[in-house]
Amino acid sequence: MRQKAKVETYESPAGGWGSLNAVAHILTQEEVAVLGSEILLKQNKPGGFMCVSCSWAKPAKPRPFEFCENGAKATAWEVTGKTVTPEFFAQHTLAELRTWSDHQLEEQGRLTTPMRYDRGSDKYLPVAWDDAFRDIGGELNRLDPRSVVMYTSGRASLETSYMYQLFGRMYGTNNFPDSSNMCHESTSVALPEVIGVPVGTVLLEDFEVTDCIFFFGHNTTTNAPRMLHPLQEAAQRGVPIVTFNPLRERGLERFVNPQNPVQMLAGGTRISSQYCQVRIGGDAAAITGICKWVIEADDLARDNGAARVVDVAFIQDHCAGFEEFAAFCRAQDWDEIERASGLTRMALREAADTYMAANAVIANYGMGITQHKHGVETAKMIINLLLLRGNIGKPGAGISPIRGHSNVQGQRTVGISEKTRLVPLDRLAELYDFEPPRWDGVSTVDACEGILKGSVRGFVGLGGNFLRAVPERSLMEPAWSGLRLSVQIATKLNRTHLVPGEVTYLLPCLGRIEIDRQESGEQAVSMEDSTACIHGSRGQRKPVAEHLLSEPAIVAALAKATLKPNPKIDWDTWVGDYSKVRDAIERTYPDQFKDFNKRMFEPGGFPRPLGARERKWKTPNGKANFTVPKSAFAPPPESDGVYELMTMRADGQFNTTIYSEDDRFRGITGGRYVVFMNPVDMEDEGLTSGDTVTLVTEAGDGVERSLDELQVVPYGIPRRSLAGYFPECNVLIPLWHYAEGSKVPAAKSVPVRVFKDTIVETVEAGEAPVSAS
Template identity: 90%
Template sequence: MRQKAKVEKYDAPAGGWGSLNALAHVLTQEEVAILGSEILLKQNKPDGYMCVSCSWAKPAKPRPFEFCENGAKATAWEITRKTVTPEFFAQHTLTELRTWSDHQLEEQGRLTMPMRYDRASDKYLPVDWDEAFRHIGTELNRLDPRSVVMYTSGRASLEASYMYQLFGRMYGTNNFPDSSNMCHESTSVALPEVIGVPVGTVLLQDFEATDCIFFFGHNTTTNAPRMLHPLQEAAQRGVPIVTFNPLRERGLERFVNPQNPVQMIAGGTRISSQYYQVRVGGDAAAITGICKWVIEADDLARANGSPRIVDAAFIDQHTSGFEEFAAFCRTQGWEEIERASGLSRMALREAANTYMAANAVIANYGMGITQHKHGVETTKMIVNLLLLRGNIGKPGAGISPIRGHSNVQGQRTVGISEKTKLVPLDKLAELYGFEPPRWDGLSTVDSCEGILKGRVRGFVSLGGNFLRAVPERSLMEPAWSDLRLSVQIATKLNRTHIVPGEITYLLPCLGRIEIDRQASGPQAVSMEDSTACIHGSRGQRRPVAEQLLSEPAVIASLAKATLKANPKIDWDAWTADYSRVRDAIEHTYPDQFKDFNTRMFEPGGFPRPLAARERKWKTPSGKANFTVPKSAFAPPRESDGIYELMTMRADGQFNTTIYTEDDRFRGIKGSRYVVFMNPADMESDGLKSGDTVTLVTEADDGVARSLSELQVVPYGIPRRSIAAYYPECNVLVPLWHYAEGSKVPAAKSIPVRLFKDVPPEIIDAGEASISAL
């Protein structure tokens, strides 16, 4: 029986005293001196280190405390004094550790020594670094490179990512799935087709020039809290902020800057001027409704001889496909738009009027858009909305996908991709004298399928918690044990590490905040933020253990143990001086990284050149493209008993890292096994607050997917939509349930049935998979 959550109403704004209290708690929990720590004063500063959690932009003129609550939690989590030593592993079998929660595992502290799994004792045993590298290299060379996956988490630096992909391609694989595959791949697929670049066009200074901001599917409070500062400044200037989200998220309602004593007393700033609770999966329909109003207003203006509503000059000069898109919008019926979006015609007209009154509009969006079956088409619909009034390629306007992890965008920039068309293979061949494999590799979903079918035999992970982050957990965890080789490079213990393959190594590495001292002295690394700006980062804290190696040092050692010597690459020299790695990155991508070493510590970072910012469109048509959706505009299911489940993060977590079992903003304490429901749906299903239910995925593929003992919490969410926490609910996501075109798991819209009493044939598939190992 799971512990029940305590549910309390929380009315305070984002930031403020609640944020300070939460920060004090986590610093105390991790045995870090409260706020007296010099470390936090260096966070996101040009002379300090870049945050290890979110990838939001870093200002050229930072505030005295340029960190948010979650960023400070991530820092405390990394610089904790708690350590996981060989003695810890001697006391606990992996079978026992699999009964621990995610929070309990990571809360043990930093890994300190390389370990190898011993099947006879079911424990990790210490191993010498050189022995570990030799054995891993031998095993890799016994495997077909096509059967080996090299995964990358979003925290790896540009230097480590470049070295990692080069090592992998020299080894002979293109299997480079990463955390982008699980979050913003829909962006990387959609944007090149319509504006010619795979990333957003907005810079931080555009928030100072904008006169309207739209938000779609993003919980800024939890996922990018520092973004609330420019939003608050915009709101105080009177800029309308229009938000579409199934839940009312606190940071997009009201924010108090903890650095401002006046705001701490006065109660802060209202952020969203208009807030629309769109049905789960209804964003494309809502955008269609807004576009329909704009186009019909333009039709009326033309008929009356009035000034055009759309930017006709921009459309004529810079776009293609407008007439087809306009015709599509005109033919959509309001009844279907209302039913599919969950919003009224008048509500969408209000949003459209706000959009039409603005000269420069920024459209932000997050995984609430990209993690849908139609995430690619919905992303293109946001572009359609912006193109109508020329809101790409001018100050104060543009598209702004809000990436989640610290360098998840940057690692793609330097070659972490399974798609060979995105990697300069000819240049790598020229620079390093080898023939890279030319076949497309495996995405995250492809890798999972390969593991389930036994085709993937080796898995090397540069950070991350792959098994906890992916869908289909009830099948994936047992299949993982059939891997021949599992190598996990990490800072802390997590769920993936305690599910061993035949041969399993746990290799601890330095964190970004620790001083990385190599032969040439202390090293710096770099990363790319959500606005495509590059920042340098210097470690500040003495390493928690003497035996730790840096990520570049681990990668170089693995490469030397696996590959034949190559006179065109000196792994030892690269490890000794990371500036040589940056020189190599510049040689590989000269247009993106000109003068890399001299520019990496520019305040605010240096922006990568993006053609779309200058209204140059690197698309096949040579223009920005309006597109007509084929299937994204779809009404909700009519089947009785079907709910659309969206998964989400709590306030006390970042990705799969669980800092606390609480979710302050939603009033949840002590448990993450809850499901948020509309009170009217609860009444119709005969449920009351505190009841426990089982969710069962609606699928006809012979796989039982369920999660039991979820506590019902009444909440303001649209009818037939429910919400629960990630990653616990990943057990409910079928591997085949992903965004069309990008294969991003569609975790934001899962068709499920809800049972008050567990049917006898249903078991909790997630728990069963763990106990069966």
């Protein structure tokens, strides 16, 4: 049986003493000396290093401590003094390591030596770098490039990402899925169709002049805590903040800036002026209700000859589809809106009144929007709301999708994409004198399907923990062993590394915070934040091991071992001086990266030019487009006994990295196998706090998906809704359960049934009881 977590109520605000204690704890846990913690003072500073966790914007005038609790955890995790040496692997088989938790695996420390899996001993054995590259290159050349996937996580630099996609295309593949496929691909699909850009339009300075902020489906407390600073400043100016989220997240309720002694004593700032606990999947219905109030208020104003509520001039000059959308809103039934959203019409009217009273509105959203079956349409609905009153392309207003990992957006900008229409293939062909493949590659879901079918034979992972992050784990892990080649470039050991293919390599790399010294001296790299601003980053700490290679060096070595020489590209020169790579990026994308090397350390970063910020719409019709959703409302489960499960992250984690098995804000200590449930639903199911249950996916496809021994925790969540932790609950998500149009796994709305576990006492005295469903 799993050890039960301790559950108690946490009453404190986000930030404050709890945050300071958590930072002190992680520094101690990772053996980062107090004198060594000065590294945090260089985090997110011009000339310093950019945080390796979230992608939130970095201000031009940073605070003395421009890092958050999770950013400090990510830094301590990378600069830890703990190491995983060949001696560690000599002591442990992969079969044994697979019994360890995710936290235990990464807690061992930094990888130091290239390793090759030996099937006879079931262990990783050390291998020389040159031998590894030669063997991997030979394996790649024996495989059909169409059968090889080149995956990227969200933290590789712009320089590495550009080199990686160029290597892959010269090799002959367009299979470049990345972590965006699992989170904000719904954004990348929705926004170009309606406003002509795939990213947000808001800059950090817009938060200084906005007079209203809307939030949809994002837990800022743990996923982008530095964002709480501009939110707190806005709230202190009296800016209303309207939040829609199934759970009440502490950072969107109250926040104490731990850098402010007065606030530490006073108890902090209320953040949300209105908090709407929308039903899981009910955001589109809620937005429809708000838009309906706005349209009907405008109709009344027009009929009475009063000032119009919608921005008529903006709509006439810049938009298409308004009348169709307005007719759709008028036709919606309030009872249906209330049922689908889980909110009353009066709550939605209050939100609409707040929206209509504001001149400049920012709409933020996260994966609570994008990871739904109708995630693309819901993102478009948020655009509809903004367009009604001209809230795109003016100061203090715009759309703000809050991306996750630190450079996941930037990787797409420099060519990491399976969609060839998004990559300047003609320009690459001209620059490097080769013919790139023109066929569309595979997304993350497509890659998983290919692995299950056996059509994917090789996988090169540039960071990440692919097998732990994707759905359908019970099928994916056995299928992974059928790969001919698995290559993982990583800083720490994770669960994907423990499921080998026929030929498997583990290649350790420098972290972003470490000094990267090459032929021309110490190197800098760059990344793009979620406001499309580019930042430079310089490593600050001595590498944890002597023979680590940088990500660009590893990519270049793989390219040289795989490809025939090309006089148009000198991989060694690029590795010797990363500014040469940035010159190549500028030549490939001259409109986006003008004067790249000169500008990369501008305070606050330099913004990429985006037409929608200037009300220039690069859509087929040259307009910003209102759209009528095909499926306005995600219906609740029709079957009795079916719940909707949303996966989420804890305070003690970032993506698949588990810093600790605690979730301070939700009162959980020492365990992650819990499920949060409405107390009334618990009573109906005959459950009490601390009981354990098994969740079984309601799919009807003949595949059994279940997760047992989940400790039930009563929580303020809407009826018929459940919440559990990512990635543990990924085993419950069918691979085919994804957002229409983007194939983002619909992890925020999984239909499941709940079965109470029973405890069966064993016959032998002294034996532990076993759990049975």
